[in-house]
Amino acid sequence: MPSSDASVITVLVVDDHPLLRDGVAFVLTGEPDMRIVANAHDGRSAIEAFREHRPDVTLMDLQLPDMSGIDAMRVIRSEFPAACILILTTYRGDVQVARALKQGASGFLLKDSLRKELRDAIRSAKAGRRVLSPDAASDLAGYMSGDALSERELQVLHSAARGLGNKQIAAELGVSEDTVKSHMKSILAKLDANDRTHAVVTAVKRGIMQI
Amino acid sequence: MPSSDASVITVLVVDDHPLLRDGVAFVLTGEPDMRIVANAHDGRSAIEAFREHRPDVTLMDLQLPDMSGIDAMRVIRSEFPAACILILTTYRGDVQVARALKQGASGFLLKDSLRKELRDAIRSAKAGRRVLSPDAASDLAGYMSGDALSERELQVLHSAARGLGNKQIAAELGVSEDTVKSHMKSILAKLDANDRTHAVVTAVKRGIMQI
DNA sequence: GGGGGACTCACTCTTTAGGGGGAAGACATC
DNA sequence: GATGTCTTCCCCCTAAAGAGTGAGTCCCCC
Numbered sequence: 001m002p003s004s005d006a007s008v009i010t011v012l013v014v015d016d017h018p019l020l021r022d023g024v025a026f027v028l029t030g031e032p033d034m035r036i037v038a039n040a041h042d043g044r045s046a047i048e049a050f051r052e053h054r055p056d057v058t059l060m061d062l063q064l065p066d067m068s069g070i071d072a073m074r075v076i077r078s079e080f081p082a083a084c085i086l087i088l089t090t091y092r093g094d095v096q097v098a099r100a101l102k103q104g105a106s107g108f109l110l111k112d113s114l115r116k117e118l119r120d121a122i123r124s125a126k127a128g129r130r131v132l133s134p135d136a137a138s139d140l141a142g143y144m145s146g147d148a149l150s151e152r153e154l155q156v157l158h159s160a161a162r163g164l165g166n167k168q169i170a171a172e173l174g175v176s177e178d179t180v181k182s183h184m185k186s187i188l189a190k191l192d193a194n195d196r197t198h199a200v201v202t203a204v205k206r207g208i209m210q211i
Numbered sequence: 212m213p214s215s216d217a218s219v220i221t222v223l224v225v226d227d228h229p230l231l232r233d234g235v236a237f238v239l240t241g242e243p244d245m246r247i248v249a250n251a252h253d254g255r256s257a258i259e260a261f262r263e264h265r266p267d268v269t270l271m272d273l274q275l276p277d278m279s280g281i282d283a284m285r286v287i288r289s290e291f292p293a294a295c296i297l298i299l300t301t302y303r304g305d306v307q308v309a310r311a312l313k314q315g316a317s318g319f320l321l322k323d324s325l326r327k328e329l330r331d332a333i334r335s336a337k338a339g340r341r342v343l344s345p346d347a348a349s350d351l352a353g354y355m356s357g358d359a360l361s362e363r364e365l366q367v368l369h370s371a372a373r374g375l376g377n378k379q380i381a382a383e384l385g386v387s388e389d390t391v392k393s394h395m396k397s398i399l400a401k402l403d404a405n406d407r408t409h410a411v412v413t414a415v416k417r418g419i420m421q422i
Numbered sequence: 423g424g425g426g427g428a429c430t431c432a433c434t435c436t437t438t439a440g441g442g443g444g445a446a447g448a449c450a451t452c
Numbered sequence: 453g454a455t456g457t458c459t460t461c462c463c464c465c466t467a468a469a470g471a472g473t474g475a476g477t478c479c480c481c482c
Binding site for chain 3: 150151175176
Protein backbone atom coordinates (compact mmCIF):
# COMPACT_ATOMS: atom_id res chain seq x y z
CA MET A 1 0.00 0.00 0.00
CA PRO A 2 2.30 2.75 -1.19
CA SER A 3 1.55 6.39 -0.78
CA SER A 4 0.83 8.62 -3.68
CA ASP A 5 4.31 10.05 -3.38
CA ALA A 6 6.89 7.32 -3.01
CA SER A 7 9.38 9.60 -1.34
CA VAL A 8 7.07 10.56 1.51
CA ILE A 9 6.07 8.28 4.37
CA THR A 10 2.38 8.71 5.06
CA VAL A 11 1.39 8.44 8.69
CA LEU A 12 -1.87 7.80 10.49
CA VAL A 13 -1.99 8.82 14.14
CA VAL A 14 -4.47 7.05 16.40
CA ASP A 15 -4.75 8.38 19.93
CA ASP A 16 -7.60 9.67 21.99
CA HIS A 17 -5.60 12.60 23.31
CA PRO A 18 -5.67 15.56 20.95
CA LEU A 19 -2.65 17.07 22.62
CA LEU A 20 -0.60 13.98 22.01
CA ARG A 21 -1.69 13.88 18.39
CA ASP A 22 -0.63 17.49 18.15
CA GLY A 23 2.68 16.57 19.70
CA VAL A 24 3.27 14.00 16.99
CA ALA A 25 2.24 16.53 14.38
CA PHE A 26 4.66 18.99 15.87
CA VAL A 27 7.51 16.50 15.75
CA LEU A 28 6.81 15.46 12.19
CA THR A 29 6.37 19.01 10.98
CA GLY A 30 9.39 20.02 9.07
CA GLU A 31 10.38 16.46 8.25
CA PRO A 32 10.34 16.43 4.47
CA ASP A 33 10.05 12.65 4.20
CA MET A 34 6.93 12.12 6.28
CA ARG A 35 3.45 13.49 6.36
CA ILE A 36 0.46 12.89 8.60
CA VAL A 37 -2.43 12.00 6.33
CA ALA A 38 -5.02 11.37 8.99
CA ASN A 39 -5.76 11.35 12.70
CA ALA A 40 -8.15 9.16 14.61
CA HIS A 41 -9.37 9.31 18.16
CA ASP A 42 -10.84 5.84 18.51
CA GLY A 43 -10.68 2.39 17.00
CA ARG A 44 -13.62 2.74 14.65
CA SER A 45 -12.39 5.94 13.06
CA ALA A 46 -8.89 4.47 12.94
CA ILE A 47 -10.11 1.58 10.82
CA GLU A 48 -12.03 3.91 8.53
CA ALA A 49 -9.09 6.24 8.22
CA PHE A 50 -6.82 3.35 7.33
CA ARG A 51 -9.17 2.11 4.62
CA GLU A 52 -9.36 5.57 3.16
CA HIS A 53 -5.73 6.63 3.33
CA ARG A 54 -3.69 3.38 3.39
CA PRO A 55 -0.90 5.00 5.37
CA ASP A 56 2.61 3.64 5.23
CA VAL A 57 2.90 3.72 9.00
CA THR A 58 0.21 3.83 11.68
CA LEU A 59 0.93 5.05 15.19
CA MET A 60 -1.62 3.33 17.40
CA ASP A 61 -2.37 3.94 21.04
CA LEU A 62 -3.19 0.83 23.03
CA GLN A 63 -5.94 2.48 25.02
CA LEU A 64 -8.77 3.79 22.92
CA PRO A 65 -12.26 4.74 24.05
CA ASP A 66 -14.20 2.20 22.05
CA MET A 67 -11.86 -0.77 21.64
CA SER A 68 -8.30 -1.69 22.42
CA GLY A 69 -5.58 -0.68 20.02
CA ILE A 70 -4.85 -4.37 19.59
CA ASP A 71 -8.36 -5.07 18.35
CA ALA A 72 -8.18 -2.15 15.95
CA MET A 73 -4.84 -3.44 14.73
CA ARG A 74 -6.26 -6.91 14.26
CA VAL A 75 -9.09 -5.61 12.12
CA ILE A 76 -6.76 -3.50 10.02
CA ARG A 77 -4.24 -6.26 9.53
CA SER A 78 -6.94 -8.74 8.58
CA GLU A 79 -7.78 -6.48 5.66
CA PHE A 80 -4.30 -5.21 4.97
CA PRO A 81 -1.80 -7.84 6.12
CA ALA A 82 1.13 -5.65 5.13
CA ALA A 83 -0.05 -2.80 7.32
CA CYS A 84 2.77 -1.34 9.30
CA ILE A 85 1.57 -0.46 12.77
CA LEU A 86 3.60 0.98 15.61
CA ILE A 87 2.11 0.71 19.07
CA LEU A 88 2.22 3.75 21.31
CA THR A 89 2.12 2.92 24.97
CA THR A 90 2.06 5.12 28.02
CA TYR A 91 3.24 2.70 30.60
CA ARG A 92 6.48 0.90 30.90
CA GLY A 93 6.00 -2.81 31.23
CA ASP A 94 2.62 -3.02 29.62
CA VAL A 95 2.02 -6.69 29.03
CA GLN A 96 -0.32 -5.83 26.17
CA VAL A 97 2.76 -4.92 24.19
CA ALA A 98 3.84 -8.53 24.00
CA ARG A 99 0.39 -9.49 22.74
CA ALA A 100 0.49 -6.72 20.15
CA LEU A 101 3.86 -7.85 18.87
CA LYS A 102 2.62 -11.41 18.53
CA GLN A 103 -0.27 -10.16 16.45
CA GLY A 104 1.91 -8.37 13.99
CA ALA A 105 2.71 -4.96 15.38
CA SER A 106 5.81 -3.51 13.81
CA GLY A 107 7.06 -2.36 17.17
CA PHE A 108 6.25 -0.15 20.04
CA LEU A 109 7.19 3.19 21.42
CA LEU A 110 6.80 4.69 24.84
CA LYS A 111 4.84 7.90 24.73
CA ASP A 112 7.64 9.71 26.47
CA SER A 113 9.92 8.97 23.56
CA LEU A 114 12.09 11.73 22.32
CA ARG A 115 11.45 13.38 19.03
CA LYS A 116 14.35 11.69 17.33
CA GLU A 117 13.20 8.29 18.53
CA LEU A 118 9.77 8.86 17.07
CA ARG A 119 11.10 9.93 13.69
CA ASP A 120 13.61 7.08 13.59
CA ALA A 121 10.93 4.61 14.57
CA ILE A 122 8.66 5.68 11.75
CA ARG A 123 11.45 5.41 9.20
CA SER A 124 12.52 2.03 10.54
CA ALA A 125 8.98 0.73 10.48
CA LYS A 126 8.58 1.86 6.89
CA ALA A 127 11.79 0.03 6.06
CA GLY A 128 10.32 -3.13 7.52
CA ARG A 129 12.37 -3.27 10.67
CA ARG A 130 11.00 -4.00 14.09
CA VAL A 131 11.16 -1.07 16.42
CA LEU A 132 11.42 -1.46 20.16
CA SER A 133 11.81 1.40 22.55
CA PRO A 134 14.98 0.60 24.50
CA ASP A 135 13.33 1.29 27.84
CA ALA A 136 10.31 -0.76 26.98
CA ALA A 137 12.36 -3.56 25.50
CA SER A 138 14.02 -4.26 28.82
CA ASP A 139 10.65 -4.36 30.51
CA LEU A 140 9.44 -6.74 27.84
CA ALA A 141 12.38 -9.01 28.52
CA GLY A 142 11.61 -8.70 32.20
CA TYR A 143 8.12 -10.04 32.17
CA MET A 144 8.80 -12.40 29.31
CA SER A 145 11.37 -14.14 31.43
CA GLY A 146 9.50 -13.70 34.68
CA ASP A 147 6.86 -16.04 35.98
CA ALA A 148 3.92 -15.41 33.73
CA LEU A 149 0.43 -16.11 35.01
CA SER A 150 -1.45 -18.80 33.14
CA GLU A 151 -4.80 -18.09 31.51
CA ARG A 152 -6.66 -19.76 34.34
CA GLU A 153 -4.73 -17.85 36.94
CA LEU A 154 -5.54 -14.60 35.19
CA GLN A 155 -9.21 -15.52 35.23
CA VAL A 156 -9.07 -16.19 38.94
CA LEU A 157 -7.26 -12.95 39.61
CA HIS A 158 -9.74 -10.98 37.52
CA SER A 159 -12.62 -12.45 39.46
CA ALA A 160 -10.88 -11.70 42.71
CA ALA A 161 -10.45 -8.09 41.61
CA ARG A 162 -14.20 -7.92 41.13
CA GLY A 163 -14.66 -8.73 44.77
CA LEU A 164 -15.55 -12.37 44.45
CA GLY A 165 -14.54 -14.91 47.08
CA ASN A 166 -13.04 -18.28 46.27
CA LYS A 167 -16.41 -19.98 46.44
CA GLN A 168 -17.95 -17.53 44.01
CA ILE A 169 -14.99 -17.74 41.67
CA ALA A 170 -15.26 -21.51 41.75
CA ALA A 171 -18.94 -21.32 40.81
CA GLU A 172 -18.16 -18.89 38.03
CA LEU A 173 -15.42 -21.03 36.56
CA GLY A 174 -17.23 -24.29 37.19
CA VAL A 175 -14.53 -25.84 39.35
CA SER A 176 -14.20 -26.67 43.01
CA GLU A 177 -13.25 -24.13 45.61
CA ASP A 178 -10.11 -26.10 46.32
CA THR A 179 -9.04 -25.61 42.74
CA VAL A 180 -9.48 -21.89 43.02
CA LYS A 181 -7.46 -21.90 46.21
CA SER A 182 -4.79 -23.85 44.45
CA HIS A 183 -4.66 -21.30 41.63
CA MET A 184 -4.58 -18.48 44.10
CA LYS A 185 -1.62 -20.03 45.84
CA SER A 186 0.23 -20.13 42.53
CA ILE A 187 -0.70 -16.54 41.85
CA LEU A 188 0.58 -15.34 45.19
CA ALA A 189 3.80 -17.27 44.71
CA LYS A 190 4.38 -16.05 41.16
CA LEU A 191 3.67 -12.43 41.97
CA ASP A 192 5.41 -12.62 45.33
CA ALA A 193 2.30 -11.15 46.90
CA ASN A 194 1.13 -11.38 50.48
CA ASP A 195 -2.56 -11.71 49.74
CA ARG A 196 -5.05 -11.40 46.90
CA THR A 197 -5.28 -7.65 47.29
CA HIS A 198 -1.55 -7.31 46.91
CA ALA A 199 -1.64 -9.72 43.98
CA VAL A 200 -4.18 -7.60 42.10
CA VAL A 201 -2.23 -4.43 42.77
CA THR A 202 1.03 -6.05 41.71
CA ALA A 203 -0.51 -7.43 38.54
CA VAL A 204 -1.88 -4.02 37.62
CA LYS A 205 1.42 -2.33 38.38
CA ARG A 206 3.24 -4.77 36.15
CA GLY A 207 0.73 -4.32 33.38
CA ILE A 208 -0.30 -7.95 33.62
CA MET A 209 -3.88 -6.97 34.28
CA GLN A 210 -6.08 -4.00 33.60
CA ILE A 211 -8.81 -2.93 35.93
CA MET B 212 5.13 38.67 38.00
CA PRO B 213 4.51 40.18 34.61
CA SER B 214 6.26 39.12 31.49
CA SER B 215 8.72 41.36 29.71
CA ASP B 216 6.06 42.06 27.11
CA ALA B 217 2.77 42.85 28.74
CA SER B 218 0.80 41.85 25.69
CA VAL B 219 2.12 38.29 25.61
CA ILE B 220 1.17 35.57 28.09
CA THR B 221 4.30 33.65 29.01
CA VAL B 222 3.78 29.96 29.61
CA LEU B 223 5.75 27.27 31.40
CA VAL B 224 4.91 23.69 30.47
CA VAL B 225 5.65 20.97 33.02
CA ASP B 226 5.09 17.40 31.86
CA ASP B 227 7.30 14.37 31.69
CA HIS B 228 6.07 13.41 28.24
CA PRO B 229 7.96 15.20 25.51
CA LEU B 230 5.25 14.47 23.00
CA LEU B 231 2.63 16.14 25.14
CA ARG B 232 4.85 19.17 25.63
CA ASP B 233 5.23 19.27 21.89
CA GLY B 234 1.48 19.06 21.56
CA VAL B 235 1.07 22.11 23.74
CA ALA B 236 3.77 23.88 21.76
CA PHE B 237 1.94 22.99 18.59
CA VAL B 238 -1.33 24.38 19.88
CA LEU B 239 0.21 27.61 21.11
CA THR B 240 2.25 28.15 17.97
CA GLY B 241 0.63 30.83 15.93
CA GLU B 242 -1.16 32.34 18.89
CA PRO B 243 0.21 35.87 18.95
CA ASP B 244 -0.72 36.51 22.56
CA MET B 245 1.06 33.60 24.20
CA ARG B 246 4.54 32.20 24.20
CA ILE B 247 6.12 29.17 25.82
CA VAL B 248 9.13 30.45 27.68
CA ALA B 249 10.25 27.19 29.21
CA ASN B 250 9.56 23.48 29.48
CA ALA B 251 10.23 21.18 32.38
CA HIS B 252 10.08 17.42 32.67
CA ASP B 253 10.06 17.05 36.44
CA GLY B 254 9.28 18.95 39.61
CA ARG B 255 12.78 20.12 40.36
CA SER B 256 13.36 21.62 36.94
CA ALA B 257 9.87 23.08 37.03
CA ILE B 258 10.68 25.02 40.17
CA GLU B 259 13.96 26.24 38.73
CA ALA B 260 12.31 27.21 35.49
CA PHE B 261 9.67 29.15 37.35
CA ARG B 262 12.26 31.06 39.37
CA GLU B 263 14.11 31.96 36.21
CA HIS B 264 11.25 32.84 33.92
CA ARG B 265 8.36 33.87 36.20
CA PRO B 266 5.78 32.73 33.66
CA ASP B 267 2.31 34.21 33.63
CA VAL B 268 0.74 30.77 33.45
CA THR B 269 2.17 27.36 34.33
CA LEU B 270 0.71 24.16 32.94
CA MET B 271 1.55 21.46 35.44
CA ASP B 272 1.11 17.74 35.13
CA LEU B 273 0.05 16.01 38.32
CA GLN B 274 2.29 13.02 37.78
CA LEU B 275 5.96 13.87 37.60
CA PRO B 276 8.92 11.52 37.98
CA ASP B 277 10.47 13.08 41.05
CA MET B 278 7.56 14.59 42.96
CA SER B 279 3.87 15.18 42.53
CA GLY B 280 2.71 18.20 40.60
CA ILE B 281 0.95 19.31 43.77
CA ASP B 282 4.21 19.38 45.71
CA ALA B 283 5.91 21.32 42.95
CA MET B 284 2.99 23.73 42.92
CA ARG B 285 3.21 24.16 46.68
CA VAL B 286 6.90 25.06 46.50
CA ILE B 287 6.32 27.52 43.70
CA ARG B 288 3.35 29.16 45.37
CA SER B 289 5.21 29.47 48.66
CA GLU B 290 7.75 31.62 46.86
CA PHE B 291 5.38 33.28 44.42
CA PRO B 292 1.91 33.37 45.95
CA ALA B 293 0.47 35.00 42.86
CA ALA B 294 1.69 32.19 40.62
CA CYS B 295 -0.98 31.10 38.23
CA ILE B 296 -0.87 27.33 37.83
CA LEU B 297 -3.16 25.17 35.74
CA ILE B 298 -3.20 21.47 36.51
CA LEU B 299 -3.05 19.03 33.63
CA THR B 300 -4.54 15.68 34.43
CA THR B 301 -4.80 12.52 32.40
CA TYR B 302 -7.57 10.80 34.19
CA ARG B 303 -11.12 11.84 34.67
CA GLY B 304 -12.09 11.82 38.29
CA ASP B 305 -8.63 12.22 39.72
CA VAL B 306 -9.17 13.00 43.36
CA GLN B 307 -5.85 14.81 43.42
CA VAL B 308 -7.51 17.58 41.49
CA ALA B 309 -9.61 18.56 44.46
CA ARG B 310 -6.49 18.74 46.60
CA ALA B 311 -4.71 20.83 44.02
CA LEU B 312 -7.58 23.29 43.84
CA LYS B 313 -7.59 23.65 47.61
CA GLN B 314 -3.92 24.47 47.52
CA GLY B 315 -4.31 27.29 45.08
CA ALA B 316 -4.33 25.83 41.61
CA SER B 317 -5.96 28.16 39.13
CA GLY B 318 -7.84 25.30 37.57
CA PHE B 319 -7.43 22.04 35.81
CA LEU B 320 -7.61 20.64 32.37
CA LEU B 321 -7.97 17.12 31.10
CA LYS B 322 -5.12 16.19 28.81
CA ASP B 323 -7.57 15.27 26.12
CA SER B 324 -8.76 18.82 25.99
CA LEU B 325 -9.26 20.35 22.63
CA ARG B 326 -6.97 23.01 21.33
CA LYS B 327 -9.46 25.77 21.85
CA GLU B 328 -10.05 24.70 25.42
CA LEU B 329 -6.36 24.84 26.16
CA ARG B 330 -5.94 28.32 24.68
CA ASP B 331 -9.05 29.60 26.43
CA ALA B 332 -7.92 28.11 29.70
CA ILE B 333 -4.57 29.87 29.53
CA ARG B 334 -6.19 33.20 28.78
CA SER B 335 -8.75 32.74 31.54
CA ALA B 336 -6.10 31.79 34.03
CA LYS B 337 -4.08 34.87 33.13
CA ALA B 338 -7.20 36.93 33.65
CA GLY B 339 -7.53 35.49 37.14
CA ARG B 340 -10.48 33.23 36.52
CA ARG B 341 -10.74 29.69 37.71
CA VAL B 342 -10.72 27.17 34.92
CA LEU B 343 -12.41 23.82 35.16
CA SER B 344 -12.63 21.37 32.34
CA PRO B 345 -16.35 20.70 31.93
CA ASP B 346 -15.87 16.95 31.84
CA ALA B 347 -13.62 16.99 34.84
CA ALA B 348 -15.84 19.39 36.73
CA SER B 349 -18.71 16.93 36.74
CA ASP B 350 -16.40 14.22 38.01
CA LEU B 351 -15.25 16.59 40.69
CA ALA B 352 -18.82 17.21 41.74
CA GLY B 353 -19.36 13.48 41.66
CA TYR B 354 -16.78 12.50 44.18
CA MET B 355 -17.22 15.66 46.17
CA SER B 356 -20.84 14.77 46.80
CA GLY B 357 -20.31 11.03 47.12
CA ASP B 358 -19.09 9.24 50.18
CA ALA B 359 -15.54 10.44 50.41
CA LEU B 360 -13.01 8.38 52.28
CA SER B 361 -11.46 10.10 55.27
CA GLU B 362 -7.71 10.60 55.53
CA ARG B 363 -7.37 7.71 57.92
CA GLU B 364 -9.43 5.44 55.73
CA LEU B 365 -7.24 6.30 52.77
CA GLN B 366 -4.17 5.42 54.80
CA VAL B 367 -5.66 2.08 55.73
CA LEU B 368 -6.63 1.34 52.15
CA HIS B 369 -3.18 2.28 50.91
CA SER B 370 -1.58 -0.08 53.37
CA ALA B 371 -4.00 -2.82 52.40
CA ALA B 372 -3.06 -2.29 48.77
CA ARG B 373 0.55 -2.91 49.74
CA GLY B 374 -0.39 -6.34 50.96
CA LEU B 375 -0.52 -5.62 54.66
CA GLY B 376 -2.99 -7.36 56.97
CA ASN B 377 -5.01 -5.58 59.60
CA LYS B 378 -2.45 -6.38 62.26
CA GLN B 379 0.40 -4.95 60.22
CA ILE B 380 -1.59 -1.89 59.29
CA ALA B 381 -2.39 -1.35 62.94
CA ALA B 382 1.30 -1.53 63.83
CA GLU B 383 2.15 0.87 61.03
CA LEU B 384 -0.43 3.42 62.07
CA GLY B 385 0.15 2.92 65.76
CA VAL B 386 -3.43 1.93 66.56
CA SER B 387 -5.14 -1.27 67.58
CA GLU B 388 -6.17 -3.94 65.14
CA ASP B 389 -9.78 -3.34 66.08
CA THR B 390 -9.46 0.24 64.95
CA VAL B 391 -8.14 -0.85 61.59
CA LYS B 392 -10.99 -3.31 61.27
CA SER B 393 -13.40 -0.55 62.09
CA HIS B 394 -11.93 1.67 59.41
CA MET B 395 -12.00 -1.16 56.94
CA LYS B 396 -15.68 -1.71 57.62
CA SER B 397 -16.34 1.94 56.84
CA ILE B 398 -14.27 1.69 53.67
CA LEU B 399 -16.19 -1.33 52.42
CA ALA B 400 -19.49 0.37 53.18
CA LYS B 401 -18.54 3.66 51.54
CA LEU B 402 -17.16 2.05 48.42
CA ASP B 403 -19.84 -0.61 48.33
CA ALA B 404 -17.13 -3.24 48.07
CA ASN B 405 -17.29 -6.89 48.98
CA ASP B 406 -13.79 -7.16 50.41
CA ARG B 407 -10.54 -5.23 50.64
CA THR B 408 -9.43 -6.32 47.21
CA HIS B 409 -12.59 -5.00 45.68
CA ALA B 410 -12.23 -1.82 47.71
CA VAL B 411 -8.75 -1.15 46.36
CA VAL B 412 -9.84 -1.81 42.80
CA THR B 413 -12.91 0.39 43.20
CA ALA B 414 -10.89 3.21 44.71
CA VAL B 415 -8.41 3.08 41.85
CA LYS B 416 -11.17 2.98 39.27
CA ARG B 417 -12.80 6.02 40.81
CA GLY B 418 -9.53 7.89 40.94
CA ILE B 419 -9.66 8.02 44.71
CA MET B 420 -6.38 6.22 44.98
CA GLN B 421 -3.33 5.73 42.84
CA ILE B 422 -1.30 2.57 42.85
C1' DG C 423 9.60 -42.30 27.52
C1' DG C 424 10.48 -38.82 30.73
C1' DG C 425 10.20 -34.06 32.45
C1' DG C 426 7.62 -30.12 33.15
C1' DG C 427 3.80 -27.26 33.17
C1' DA C 428 -1.20 -26.52 33.61
C1' DC C 429 -5.42 -27.80 35.64
C1' DT C 430 -7.88 -30.36 38.69
C1' DC C 431 -9.21 -31.97 43.46
C1' DA C 432 -8.59 -33.31 48.35
C1' DC C 433 -7.32 -32.98 53.19
C1' DT C 434 -5.89 -30.49 57.57
C1' DC C 435 -4.66 -26.60 60.04
C1' DT C 436 -4.05 -21.78 61.77
C1' DT C 437 -4.80 -17.22 60.93
C1' DT C 438 -7.42 -13.66 59.08
C1' DA C 439 -11.28 -11.17 57.44
C1' DG C 440 -15.62 -9.49 57.79
C1' DG C 441 -20.34 -8.64 60.06
C1' DG C 442 -22.82 -7.27 64.15
C1' DG C 443 -23.22 -4.36 67.84
C1' DG C 444 -21.76 -0.76 71.26
C1' DA C 445 -19.18 3.26 73.11
C1' DA C 446 -16.18 7.05 74.11
C1' DG C 447 -13.57 11.59 73.28
C1' DA C 448 -12.42 15.32 69.90
C1' DC C 449 -13.96 18.45 66.95
C1' DA C 450 -16.65 21.13 63.89
C1' DT C 451 -21.19 22.73 62.47
C1' DC C 452 -25.68 24.33 63.00
C1' DG D 453 -26.87 22.47 73.28
C1' DA D 454 -27.61 19.20 69.64
C1' DT D 455 -25.95 16.96 65.64
C1' DG D 456 -22.72 14.86 63.07
C1' DT D 457 -18.31 12.97 61.61
C1' DC D 458 -13.82 11.22 62.63
C1' DT D 459 -11.10 8.48 65.30
C1' DT D 460 -10.38 5.32 68.64
C1' DC D 461 -11.38 0.92 71.02
C1' DC D 462 -14.00 -3.25 72.77
C1' DC D 463 -16.86 -7.58 72.52
C1' DC D 464 -18.96 -11.40 69.94
C1' DC D 465 -19.36 -14.59 66.05
C1' DT D 466 -19.03 -17.08 61.45
C1' DA D 467 -16.99 -17.45 57.20
C1' DA D 468 -13.11 -17.08 54.56
C1' DA D 469 -8.33 -17.00 53.38
C1' DG D 470 -3.93 -18.82 53.27
C1' DA D 471 -0.15 -22.41 54.24
C1' DG D 472 1.24 -27.13 53.86
C1' DT D 473 1.05 -31.48 51.52
C1' DG D 474 -0.29 -34.81 48.22
C1' DA D 475 -2.00 -36.56 43.93
C1' DG D 476 -4.41 -37.43 39.57
C1' DT D 477 -4.96 -36.19 34.43
C1' DC D 478 -3.78 -33.82 30.62
C1' DC D 479 -0.58 -32.07 27.01
C1' DC D 480 3.66 -30.38 25.06
C1' DC D 481 8.48 -30.70 24.37
C1' DC D 482 13.00 -32.76 24.51
